[in-house]
Amino acid sequence: ETGVTQTPRHLVMGMTNKKSLKCEQHLGHNAMYWYKQSAKKPLELMFVYSLEERVENNSVPSRFSPECPNSSHLFLHLHTLQPEDSALYLCASSQDRFPRGYTFGSGTRLTVV
Amino acid sequence: SQQGEEDPQALSIQEGENATMNCSYKTSINNLQWYRQNSGRGLVHLILIRSNEREKHSGRLRVTLDTSKKSSSLLITASRAADTASYFCATEWRLTGGGNKLTFGTGTQLKVEL
Numbered sequence: 001e002t003g004v005t006q007t008p009r010h011l012v013m014g015m016t017n018k019k020s021l022k023c024e025q026h027l028g029h030n031a032m033y034w035y036k037q038s039a040k041k042p043l044e045l046m047f048v049y050s051l052e053e054r055v056e057n058n059s060v061p062s063r064f065s066p067e068c069p070n071s072s073h074l075f076l077h078l079h080t081l082q083p084e085d086s087a088l089y090l091c092a093s094s095q096d097r098f099p100r101g102y103t104f105g106s107g108t109r110l111t112v113v
Numbered sequence: 114s115q116q117g118e119e120d121p122q123a124l125s126i127q128e129g130e131n132a133t134m135n136c137s138y139k140t141s142i143n144n145l146q147w148y149r150q151n152s153g154r155g156l157v158h159l160i161l162i163r164s165n166e167r168e169k170h171s172g173r174l175r176v177t178l179d180t181s182k183k184s185s186s187l188l189i190t191a192s193r194a195a196d197t198a199s200y201f202c203a204t205e206w207r208l209t210g211g212g213n214k215l216t217f218g219t220g221t222q223l224k225v226e227l
Contacts, residue, residue, distance in 0.1 A: 002155065031212055043156075043201070043217040050212030090155055096213045099205060101146055101158030109153070 003027045006091050006105035014113055015081060021108045023074040023091030029103070031096040032074040034066060037088040037107070049074060050096055081112045117202050117218030125224045132189040134221040136202030137182075143206050145178055146215070147187050150199045159187075159200075192225045199223070 004025045013019050023032065034046040048056035049068040063085075065077040074091055088109050092102040117138040126132055138145070144163045148156040162169045162178045162185070169176045175188040189196055202218045 002157075004155075006155075033215070035217075042219050045214065045216060048208065048212050048214060050208075053211070055208050055210045055212040056214060088153065092156075092215075094213065094215075099144055099161060099213065101148075101161050102156075102215060103158065104148075104155035106155045107153075 002103050002105065004091060004093055004103050004105040006089075006108050008108060009106065010109045010111075012111045012113060013078070013081065015083070017081075018077070018079040020078065021076040021089055021091075021110075023076075023105055025072055025091075025093040025103070027093060027095075027103060029093035029095050030071055031094045032068060032071075033092045033094075033102070034074070034076050035090040035092065037090060039087075043090070046076075078110075081110075083112050086110055086112045117204055117216070119200075119202060119218040119221045121221060122219065123222045123224075125226065126192055128192060128194055128225055128227050130192055130225075132192050132196070132223055132225070134187045134200055134202075134223070136185045136187070136218050138185075138202075138204045138218075139183065141180075141206070142204040143213070144204075145176075145185050146203045146205065147174075147176060147185075148201045148203060148217075150201065150220075152198075156201065189223075192223075194225050194227055197223060197225050 031050045036044045047066045067075040088107045090107045091105045094102045120135045147159045
């Protein structure tokens with residue numbers, strides 16, 4: 001257990017479904033991130049939240065909608081996804097004023113059918 | 114793009130040997146980090162080296178950073194079968210709106226055989 005918990009671990013959804021991924025950290029970190037990891041591709045940064053404000057949206061399609069209600073929780077709301085969105089979605093947190101590295105969750109393996 | 118490139122893409126060695134992985138990046142950075150990922154799992158932070166540092170050690174890990182060449186290397190000494198994993202370098206810099214951005218390289222798949 002890393003201190004960053006992601007649920008669910010696995011998710012299969014149809015293209016017309018709406019689902020949400022959840023990330024929770026109790027490390028006292030003030031920044032949280034969503035990354036996408038597809039087969040044969042480098043990790044792609046999707047969103048950055050610092051002090052609960054979104055500070056980076058890395059040209060992510062609007063079918064992905066992040067939400068950060070407080071410094072401990074981060075959500076990724078999904079709707080009308082495409083099969084190419086199937087990937088491992090990783091959440092991470094850090095203390096951005098005193099860089100010591102990011103702590104990652106175990107990820108949600110998403111399959112869009 | 115700030116994305117790093119790693120070399121080699123894959124490395125296979127015998128237990129007890131040393132493994133060296135290299136990383137190159139494109140623009141100025143605050144720090145460079147190395148991570149490890151076991152198959153299909155989350156990433157684990159190994160070591161961070163700041164832009165004003167040249168070398169850092171942590172256990173069997175040794176990291177070097179050459180900012181003039183925009184490159185870094187990770188050395189794992191006396192490798193073990195349990196070191197089998199993918200290793201990624203990542204570069205971090207400050208966003209103008211606050212917060213930091215960490216961008217990953219393509220990774221090196223290391224296999225340590227008994």
